Amino acid sequence: MKLLEGKTVVVTGASTGIGRAIAIGAAEHGADVAINYARDSAGAEQCIAGIEVHGRRAIAIRGDVADPATATDFIARAVEAFGKVDVMVSNAGICPFHSFLDMPVETFERTMRVNLHGGFYMCQAAARQMVKQGHGGSIIAVSSISALVGGEYQTHYTPTKAGLHSLMQSAAIALGRHGIRCNSLLPGTILTEINKDDLADEAKRKYMEGRVPLGRLGVPEDMAGPAVFLASDMARYVTGAALLVDGGAFVNLQ
Ligand SMILES: NC(=O)C1=CN([C@@H]2O[C@H](COP(=O)(O)OP(=O)(O)OC[C@H]3O[C@@H](n4cnc5c(N)ncnc54)[C@H](OP(=O)(O)O)[C@@H]3O)[C@@H](O)[C@H]2O)C=CC1
Numbered sequence: 001m002k003l004l005e006g007k008t009v010v011v012t013g014a015s016t017g018i019g020r021a022i023a024i025g026a027a028e029h030g031a032d033v034a035i036n037y038a039r040d041s042a043g044a045e046q047c048i049a050g051i052e053v054h055g056r057r058a059i060a061i062r063g064d065v066a067d068p069a070t071a072t073d074f075i076a077r078a079v080e081a082f083g084k085v086d087v088m089v090s091n092a093g094i095c096p097f098h099s100f101l102d103m104p105v106e107t108f109e110r111t112m113r114v115n116l117h118g119g120f121y122m123c124q125a126a127a128r129q130m131v132k133q134g135h136g137g138s139i140i141a142v143s144s145i146s147a148l149v150g151g152e153y154q155t156h157y158t159p160t161k162a163g164l165h166s167l168m169q170s171a172a173i174a175l176g177r178h179g180i181r182c183n184s185l186l187p188g189t190i191l192t193e194i195n196k197d198d199l200a201d202e203a204k205r206k207y208m209e210g211r212v213p214l215g216r217l218g219v220p221e222d223m224a225g226p227a228v229f230l231a232s233d234m235a236r237y238v239t240g241a242a243l244l245v246d247g248g249a250f251v252n253l254q
């Protein structure tokens with residue numbers, strides 16, 4: 001069964017990793033897809049090819065989500081190409097691991113601007129378009145298990161993920177009257193570029209794997225099904241919720 005037939009889905013940070021897997025997963029379920037990315041044009045092309053393989057239309061638009069103008073441009077160009085926006089997946093993010101006591105101001109501020117400010121501008125721009133269209137929609141912020149638990153080298157990052165979850169809770173209230181649902185997706189540890197260096201440390205990787213009751217770290221494709229579900233009418237009464245997709249890591253105290 002195709003869950004997103006006839007819908008337009010927009011995904012930020014989709015040149016690789018979780019965003020790319022969600023964009024292709026949406027196409028597999030019948031959606032046309034517009035993707036945003038920052039630098040990796042070759043990766044964006046691969047994502048476009050992965051969407052088109054499913055017979056769906058795709059466009060890639062380059063832009064830094066930290067700049068508010070990127071969000072208005074992205075939505076305008078998605079509407080120009082496909083006529084509407086039904087689903088926003090705000091996924092773009094960075095996690096430059098760093099110790100707390102000597103965190104450079106620029107590292108803290110850039111992480112906040114990309115992850116939290118960027119998520120705010122993108123969700124707001126999509127919501128404005130959905131309100132104008134008048135037939136509801138679904139907004140998904142890619143938050144993290146890190147919204148719920150800390151990380152020694154993530155003191156600048158985990159607040160952005162908690163902030164995105166909080167943004168979805170408040171936006172769910174602000175937008176419910178328009179039939180727009182707002183939810184957050186909370187991935188656990190997923191093998192992507194963002195943690196390649198961190199998990200190159202064999203001991204750390206083994207430790208992280210050992211925390212997962214399902215016995216392995218995640219892969220980007222593990223996020224596609226949960227995102228498609230939240231995007232689809234199967235989740236028509238789900239708003240303000242957080243869907244944790246972590247192989248059970250969070251509940252594994254002992
Ligand atoms: N991997 C994990 O374990 C987890 C990841 N997450 C979250 O999932 C999201 C995706 O992460 P993941 O796939 O792992 O990471 P990747 O590093 O693999 O991909 C990040 C994507 O975001 C894009 N991006 C980065 N900065 C910007 C920017 N300023 N403007 C626009 N696009 C940007 C990148 O584009 P480009 O390559 O073109 O620069 C790329 O497409 C992030 O928000 C992350 O915090 C949450 C929990 C766990």
Ligand SMILES: C[C@H](O)[C@@H]1OC(=O)[C@H](O)[C@@H]1O
Binds near residue numbers: 144145189190194
């Ligand atoms: C980048 C990390 O590996 C990843 O990011 C998250 O949000 C997860 O909690 C992991 O720590």
